[in-house]
Amino acid sequence: MNNTFRSDNRVGWLMAAPALTGLGLFIGLPFLLALILSFTNLKLASPLPLTFVGLQHYARILQDPVFLRALLNNLIFAVVVVPAQTGCALLLALLVNRKLPGMVVFRTLFFLPVIFPFALISVVWMLLYAPGPNGVINSVLELLTFGFWEPQDFLHNQFLALPAIMVVSIWQGAGFQMIVYLAGLQDISEELYEAARLDGANSWQQFWYVTFPCLRNTTLFVVSVTTILSFRLFDQVQIMTKGGPLNATATVVFEAVRAAFERQQIARGSAMTVVFFIIVLCLTIFQRRLVSEDRRVG
Amino acid sequence: MQTQKIFYLHAAHLVMACLLITLSVSGCTPEAETDKQVVTVWAHSGQGGERKVLMDQVQRFNEEFPDFHVELTLLPEGSYNSQLQSAALSHDLPDVIEFDGPFLYGYVWQNQLQPLDDLLPAAVQADFLPSIIKQGTMHDHLFAVGMFDSGLGMYGNKALLEAAGIRTPTSVDDAWAAEEFNQVLNKLAAKDQDGAVLDLKANYRGEWFTYAFSPIIQSAGGDLIDRRDYLHAESVLAGKEAVRAMTTLQDWFEQGYVDPNLDDAAFVEERVALSWVGHWEYPRYAEKLGDKLMLLPLPDFGQGSKTGQGSWQWGINADARNAKAAARFLASLLRPESILAMTEVNGAVPATKTAIARSPLYKEGGPLRLFVEQLRQSSVERPRTPAYQVITSVFQQAFDEIRNGADVQKALHQAAAAIEQDITDSEGYRSVPRS
Numbered sequence: 001m002n003n004t005f006r007s008d009n010r011v012g013w014l015m016a017a018p019a020l021t022g023l024g025l026f027i028g029l030p031f032l033l034a035l036i037l038s039f040t041n042l043k044l045a046s047p048l049p050l051t052f053v054g055l056q057h058y059a060r061i062l063q064d065p066v067f068l069r070a071l072l073n074n075l076i077f078a079v080v081v082v083p084a085q086t087g088c089a090l091l092l093a094l095l096v097n098r099k100l101p102g103m104v105v106f107r108t109l110f111f112l113p114v115i116f117p118f119a120l121i122s123v124v125w126m127l128l129y130a131p132g133p134n135g136v137i138n139s140v141l142e143l144l145t146f147g148f149w150e151p152q153d154f155l156h157n158q159f160l161a162l163p164a165i166m167v168v169s170i171w172q173g174a175g176f177q178m179i180v181y182l183a184g185l186q187d188i189s190e191e192l193y194e195a196a197r198l199d200g201a202n203s204w205q206q207f208w209y210v211t212f213p214c215l216r217n218t219t220l221f222v223v224s225v226t227t228i229l230s231f232r233l234f235d236q237v238q239i240m241t242k243g244g245p246l247n248a249t250a251t252v253v254f255e256a257v258r259a260a261f262e263r264q265q266i267a268r269g270s271a272m273t274v275v276f277f278i279i280v281l282c283l284t285i286f287q288r289r290l291v292s293e294d295r296r297v298g
Numbered sequence: 299m300q301t302q303k304i305f306y307l308h309a310a311h312l313v314m315a316c317l318l319i320t321l322s323v324s325g326c327t328p329e330a331e332t333d334k335q336v337v338t339v340w341a342h343s344g345q346g347g348e349r350k351v352l353m354d355q356v357q358r359f360n361e362e363f364p365d366f367h368v369e370l371t372l373l374p375e376g377s378y379n380s381q382l383q384s385a386a387l388s389h390d391l392p393d394v395i396e397f398d399g400p401f402l403y404g405y406v407w408q409n410q411l412q413p414l415d416d417l418l419p420a421a422v423q424a425d426f427l428p429s430i431i432k433q434g435t436m437h438d439h440l441f442a443v444g445m446f447d448s449g450l451g452m453y454g455n456k457a458l459l460e461a462a463g464i465r466t467p468t469s470v471d472d473a474w475a476a477e478e479f480n481q482v483l484n485k486l487a488a489k490d491q492d493g494a495v496l497d498l499k500a501n502y503r504g505e506w507f508t509y510a511f512s513p514i515i516q517s518a519g520g521d522l523i524d525r526r527d528y529l530h531a532e533s534v535l536a537g538k539e540a541v542r543a544m545t546t547l548q549d550w551f552e553q554g555y556v557d558p559n560l561d562d563a564a565f566v567e568e569r570v571a572l573s574w575v576g577h578w579e580y581p582r583y584a585e586k587l588g589d590k591l592m593l594l595p596l597p598d599f600g601q602g603s604k605t606g607q608g609s610w611q612w613g614i615n616a617d618a619r620n621a622k623a624a625a626r627f628l629a630s631l632l633r634p635e636s637i638l639a640m641t642e643v644n645g646a647v648p649a650t651k652t653a654i655a656r657s658p659l660y661k662e663g664g665p666l667r668l669f670v671e672q673l674r675q676s677s678v679e680r681p682r683t684p685a686y687q688v689i690t691s692v693f694q695q696a697f698d699e700i701r702n703g704a705d706v707q708k709a710l711h712q713a714a715a716a717i718e719q720d721i722t723d724s725e726g727y728r729s730v731p732r733s
Binding site: 041043044045046047048066130131132153156158242243244245246247258261262263264265 | 380383386387404407408409503558560687688691692695698699701702703704720723724725730
């Protein structure tokens with residue numbers, strides 16, 4: 001039975017209307033437009049008549065080595081950043097969840113990077129990554145390795161540029177996930193720990209058999225949000241590396257912006273965003289399925 | 299029921315309030331002054347000095363010609379072109395538009411500009427540096443003119459060059475040949491602590507790389523696009539001349555001659571002996587180096603030393619209600635006094651011969667005279683095609699790849715292919731009649 005449109009649901013729909021209108025206007029409509037435009041020859045401010053070119057743009061971008069590299073970079077980024085950032089967030093949350101005086105200061109400090117805009121953070125980190133022995137990170141590494149570290153130009157090295165961006169992203173994003181984990185941690189009943197202690201569990205066992213299982217839903221939420229965010233990687237690339245060197249840091253969103261706004265090829269950029277949307281949609285559906293299966297079992 | 303009544307009451311109040319606001323706003327608009335011809339002008343809000351000079355010019359024009367009224371709107375530079383583009387789409391462009399040089403050809407393609415051939419006095423047109431006319435012309439019509447042009451060259455540190463026993467060229471004609479320049483770098487590096495002796499402003503972004511380094515391709519006999527028909531790129535951009543020139547440039551990076559210059563202070567701190575940059579660095583360099591500063595032409599890769607050109611331009615909207623008044627305003631901007639006031643604050647090359655003769659930096663014997671000579675003889679305007687947006691973007695990408703050690707032939711071939719594809723997609727940028 002489909003009860004969605006029953007008359008006593010009307011109030012519900014009415015209340016959802018503002019949000020649904022916003023979603024439709026700012027997400028649904030632009031996506032629909034992108035989908036339509038991706039089949040045309042549209043260029044920004046071109047006086048040529050609009051013609052339909054079919055799947056041409058899709059065929060081209062899927063053969064374009066730079067776009068494929070961008071997809072691969074996004075994938076590598078997600079594979080590394082999602083577990084690393086989630087792990088860091090959990091660690092931080094465990095650290096600041098202790099009931100010690102002054103903990104609020106630490107929570108604020110760890111959360112601080114989240115509230116700064118990425119543009120600002122990127123500029124600051126560019127200074128930290130400065131090459132040569134005067135760069136902060138280079139000199140710290142030199143000190144830690146007793147002078148064995150050779151100063152690197154992180155952002156212009158094709159093997160170090162993407163990892164360098166990953167580090168910034170993890171540092172910036174972990175604070176937000178930490179807060180989510182903190183909420184999850186504080187939701188776990190103290191009685192469970194008490195029972196575990198009575199059973200003689202040490203603190204590692206308490207974490208593994210009480211904390212971690214209780215955080216399952218929080219973890220799933222954090223992982224899916226981080227995955228989506230990590231696919232949206234753009235600001236850092238735009239400011240720190242412009243996709244270089246040798247396309248080592250090009251991402252799908254960066255390539256789409258470059259096509260649409262730098263080269264005025266709106267149709268090509270639209271096709272890229274559609275491909276990107278489909279990938280993120282698949283990932284989200286996959287993760288939703290994981291979550292729902294979990295709930296059924298639990 | 300009571301709550302419903304209150305809701306309606308609130309809704310009615312809201313509608314009333316909205317109506318009142320609309321009425322009062324429309325009531326406040328001042329009556330248009332019917333006896334004056336209004337000329338609307340959009341310009342980019344540059345450095346403080348440039349802004350002030352422009353505002354002074356507008357004020358002076360309005361005082362001098364009481365029949366006209368120029369309304370100047372300054373827009374931030376960062377998003378300037380996109381704001382212009384959106385205004386163009388909705389046919390809201392002002393009468394007089396300022397834009398960065400390379401965008402000209404796109405505006406002409408979109409039929410946004412009208413020719414200035416008959417609007418600007420012939421005497422003013424004849425006074426321009428040839429580079430201004432070259433850049434402003436498309437389809438045999440002059441569409442835009444600038445108050446100034448740019449100069450690109452190489453600043454040298456006399457003391458360091460002399461210490462290494464290097465011959466310094468004095469004019470475009472005796473520029474270092476590419477091989478000789480390699481020896482220069484080699485000699486300088488031998489005396490340098492870290493071997494990095496050349497500043498290519500590798501810390502700059504975007505348009506710089508096309509502006510600064512396409513001249514070496516042109517000097518070698520290649521180009522960004524075949525200028526006979528503006529349809530093909532492969533043979534000139536990925537031809538053997540271009541590949542040779544870019545391979546030489548790649549070699550400078552690989553030999554470690556290029557200072558990454560992250561602090562933008564490589565030249566003023568005398569870490570390097572040579573700095574490949576434009577006129578805008580002169581004030582800072584002159585202050586720090588004093589008598590040690592010298593200006594040199596870029597190396598000659600076979601077909602003579604070439605250099606870049608082009609800066610901000612002014613054009614008149616095709617829909618301008620009063621093109622004559624707009625042209626009057628442009629002519630007033632192009633008076634020698636206005637040009638000199640502007641170039642005094644931004645240091646650029648004055649656009650007219652009269653102004654140059656009066657400029658202490660650029661007149662005969664002035665320290666930056668070389669820039670004028672170059673603009674007369676050896677500067678190459680950016681390709682006069684709407685495809686330039688794509689050309690410069692793919693060239694920048696190719697440059698990044700070459701600088702980081704990629705195969706030069708392959709990088710240039712990919713760039714050329716992307717340019718040709720865009721041209722085909724745009725039906726050769728054929729002219730489209732105004733609808």
